[in-house]
Amino acid sequence: MIKRKISLLVILSLVVVMALTACGGKEAPEEPVVANPPEEAVEMTITHELGTAVLNKNPETIVVFDYATLDTLDEMGIEIAALPKSNIPTYLDKYNDEKYEDVGTLFEPNYEKIFELNPDVILISARQATVYEELQKIAPTVYLTTSTTDYIGTVNNNIRTLGELFGKEDFAEEKIKAINDGVKEVNDKAVASGKNALVVMVNEGNLSAYGPGSRFGVIHGEFGFTAADEGIEVSNHGQSITFEYLAEKNPDYIFVIDRAATVGGSTSAEQTLNNDIVKMTDAYKNNQIIYLNSQIWYVSSGGLKGTSIMIEEINNAIK
Numbered sequence: 001m002i003k004r005k006i007s008l009l010v011i012l013s014l015v016v017v018m019a020l021t022a023c024g025g026k027e028a029p030e031e032p033v034v035a036n037p038p039e040e041a042v043e044m045t046i047t048h049e050l051g052t053a054v055l056n057k058n059p060e061t062i063v064v065f066d067y068a069t070l071d072t073l074d075e076m077g078i079e080i081a082a083l084p085k086s087n088i089p090t091y092l093d094k095y096n097d098e099k100y101e102d103v104g105t106l107f108e109p110n111y112e113k114i115f116e117l118n119p120d121v122i123l124i125s126a127r128q129a130t131v132y133e134e135l136q137k138i139a140p141t142v143y144l145t146t147s148t149t150d151y152i153g154t155v156n157n158n159i160r161t162l163g164e165l166f167g168k169e170d171f172a173e174e175k176i177k178a179i180n181d182g183v184k185e186v187n188d189k190a191v192a193s194g195k196n197a198l199v200v201m202v203n204e205g206n207l208s209a210y211g212p213g214s215r216f217g218v219i220h221g222e223f224g225f226t227a228a229d230e231g232i233e234v235s236n237h238g239q240s241i242t243f244e245y246l247a248e249k250n251p252d253y254i255f256v257i258d259r260a261a262t263v264g265g266s267t268s269a270e271q272t273l274n275n276d277i278v279k280m281t282d283a284y285k286n287n288q289i290i291y292l293n294s295q296i297w298y299v300s301s302g303g304l305k306g307t308s309i310m311i312e313e314i315n316n317a318i319k
Contacts, residue, residue: 059119064122125302159172
């Protein structure tokens with residue numbers, strides 16, 4: 001009887017051991033791997049002169065109609081999808097590549113092509129102001145332009161807006177500080193020189209003067225040069241002048257923008273100004289006729305790199 005009880009105990013013990021061994025041999029089920037949820041889109045509202053754009057930050061498909069904005073995005077390392085390819089400034093000529101879609105001209109967008117791209121945002125400036133409503137129907141459209149009376153202030157605001165839109169706030173503030181420091185240096189030198197200046201656009205032998213408050217008024221405003229003529233008519237195309245006018249006003253500096261160098265032409269600004277009347281001016285005698293980078297000043301002023309080049313050109317000109 002005792003032997004029988006012992007046998008039963010032994011058998012039960014073996015059964016328990018086998019059961020425990022079987023349970024221990026099983027691998028614990030793996031916890032399911034949960035993928036990181038996609039980042040939630042952050043909405044941003046941009047209020048500009050023509051209206052309001054509501055869009056998500058870090059837009060991916062970007063159409064740009066303003067070369068100044070393209071300049072700033074390029075400096076920020078932001079890739080775009082499309083732009084108008086007519087008259088792209090030389091320093092931005094990489095955007096002639098076929099991987100960038102051509103969406104018309106600066107004044108005449110190809111609406112069908114833009115619609116096909118289904119952009120997240122369209123960035124424009126003054127040249128596209130009249131077509132803003134049509135572009136806004138396709139995608140959120142942001143109007144970024146510069147002011148003739150506060151060029152640097154509006155450039156800073158545009159850089160800051162793009163920095164916020166694309167998560168480049170620190171980069172934007174660093175560049176804004178560099179621009180403002182450069183402007184102060186130029187202004188201090190220009191004011192200390194006591195020299196005056198005249199801005200002249202040359203176009204196929206024709207001359208136009210621009211003064212304070214004009215599209216090139218930054219030279220007299222933020223850069224600090226006294227105007228050789230305070231009474232110049234403020235006009236987008238400037239005030240038509242003659243060679244005799246140059247001799248009469250006799251500016252210390254003549255800053256020249258060669259329109260033909262940007263849109264094409266047969267006569268350069270230097271050829272036009274190479275005459276006996278111009279040679280009578282103090283600007284000529286003192287080697288202070290300064291030929292500016294016309295592609296930037298005429299086509300893409302307002303961009304981050306372009307503005308830095310403008311500051312450098314004027315700074316280097318002051319003696």
